[in-house]
Amino acid sequence: MKKRASAFIVAGTNSSAGKTVLTLALMGALRRRGLVVQPFKAGPDYIDPGHHRELLKRPSYNLDTWMMGVAGVARTFGRQMCGADVGVIEGVMGLFDGKDGVSDEGSTAHIAKTLNIPVLLVVNAEKTARSAGAAVLGFESYDPAVKIKWVVFNRVGSDRHFRILKDSIQKGPKGSKVRVLGYLPKDDELTMPERHLGLTTAGDMGRGEWRRFARRAVTLAERSVDIDGLTGSLPAVRVKAGPVKKPSGKAVRVAVALDRAFCFYYEENLDVLRSFGAETVFFSPIKDKKLPAGTSGVYIGGGYPELYAKELEANGELRGEILRKAKEGMPVFAECGGLMYLGKRIETEGKAFKAAGVFPWTSRMLKKRKALGYREVRLTGDSPFASKGAVRGHEFHYSEISKVPPGIKRGFRFTTPAGTEVSEGYTFKNTLASYVHLHFASDPSFAEGFVKRCAGSGGRKD
Numbered sequence: 070m071k072k073r074a075s076a077f078i079v080a081g082t083n084s085s086a087g088k089t090v091l092t093l094a095l096m097g098a099l100r101r102r103g104l105v106v107q108p109f110k111a112g113p114d115y116i117d118p119g120h121h122r123e124l125l126k127r128p129s130y131n132l133d134t135w136m137m138g139v140a141g142v143a144r145t146f147g148r149q150m151c152g153a154d155v156g157v158i159e160g161v162m163g164l165f166d167g168k169d170g171v172s173d174e175g176s177t178a179h180i181a182k183t184l185n186i187p188v189l190l191v192v193n194a195e196k197t198a199r200s201a202g203a204a205v206l207g208f209e210s211y212d213p214a215v216k217i218k219w220v221v222f223n224r225v226g227s228d229r230h231f232r233i234l235k236d237s238i239q240k241g242p243k244g245s246k247v248r249v250l251g252y253l254p255k256d257d258e259l260t261m262p263e264r265h266l267g268l269t270t271a272g273d274m275g276r277g278e279w280r281r282f283a284r285r286a287v288t289l290a291e292r293s294v295d296i297d298g299l300t301g302s303l304p305a306v307r308v309k310a311g312p313v314k315k316p317s318g319k320a321v322r323v324a325v326a327l328d329r330a331f332c333f334y335y336e337e338n339l340d341v342l343r344s345f346g347a348e349t350v351f352f353s354p355i356k357d358k359k360l361p362a363g364t365s366g367v368y369i370g371g372g373y374p375e376l377y378a379k380e381l382e383a384n385g386e387l388r389g390e391i392l393r394k395a396k397e398g399m400p401v402f403a404e405c406g407g408l409m410y411l412g413k414r415i416e417t418e419g420k421a422f423k424a425a426g427v428f429p430w431t432s433r434m435l436k437k438r439k440a441l442g443y444r445e446v447r448l449t450g451d452s453p454f455a456s457k458g459a460v461r462g463h464e465f466h467y468s469e470i471s472k473v474p475p476g477i478k479r480g481f482r483f484t485t486p487a488g489t490e491v492s493e494g495y496t497f498k499n500t501l502a503s504y505v506h507l508h509f510a511s512d513p514s515f516a517e518g519f520v521k522r523c524a525g526s527g528g529r530k531d
Contacts, residue, residue, distance in 0.1 A: 075303035076156035076186045080164040080177045086193045087223030090259050092159040094290035107153035111177045112161030113463035115333035123271040128336045135168050135175035136461045136508040139183050150308040178215045187218035194234050195224040202237025206245050222252040251294035258285050272329050320348040321523045324364040328353035333371035341509040345520040358386045366400040366523030369407030375434050378415040378422035388425045395427045400522045401500040408502040430470040440464045444483045444505045452480035453499045454518035461511035464504050
């Protein structure tokens, strides 16, 4: 099925330029105009897609050319755009920031070129005036294949400030072709709170506070950004949905941890699991005393278990069930925060809290970042779900685990950008825990192996 639709990317000159605020403001304004808006997020981030979902009540999909490949990005974009009027992609970091300083792989610019869609550039103008024109012109000329069509200034101090910014582009010495759509004012109510892994999640902001923030952003954008001018100048994109794999046989019930402690998942990972026959059901390690009935496998993603360590400890009944099921051989896959939860303890702010105890380590929170970057893990024979292949993903955490006993096997290896060889993917029977967030679309055989192992665990759902 093919459908004519429109799409654009909201990119920044750098991190903290105001991409998330403007993206949400534009998404809300477009929805007010009766359009069906499909959200996307460039790069490996989990928090921004959560804000998109909270606003639009539609899942937001990550697009990352390094993790998914060019074909994977195009396939996901086309599939999710079916039925939508306009796609809005929030960029990552600065427009040209990606895997390294040479290639554009993994960058917002690479997605723009891959999908052949235009860019709306966000410039934080809080401490600049006419120099903004030079910055925009530099971005415009850096890679002519990237179509920067519009600019919106953020944190503008006054109408006069905006006129100076606008003139720096429209009347500058080089004659930029970028159209100035408007600005967002400097407004403390548009500042989103941050913490060690980025912006505060929508859930942790509190529903009332989040709704006030979103309404404020949309209202200010409609006052000072030419929304109709944006929609009127959007070029059409041809959307083609690729074939969707239909699972055969009976469904296998996979319990997915989802609450304020565990909320970091690539939406496509859940789709890939379903394509191999998984029925994903959600549970809360904070509140639920038992796993969902009929569970044959468990997926525990990342999040903030350190912020809810006391509540997780208090739910001893569920911790005990997960430990018992892991000992019985039920497949369990845990990423980052999930790895912390499967350890013996979580140590934060000088206090230690009991965790599930599948592994003997203690996870300790650090004041400085421990790891950040893309990872390509090479599977070994000790991986319970797939013994060969390579799965791409991303690592980002402020915790470290205590020394791992030599008897614990490792399911995969990877090499860091600094050249360090790492053996990771800790295994216990059919449990695998890692600090790396894997993107299943990079090698679906890993997810297929997980579902098959779940099917063989005796928990098949009729």
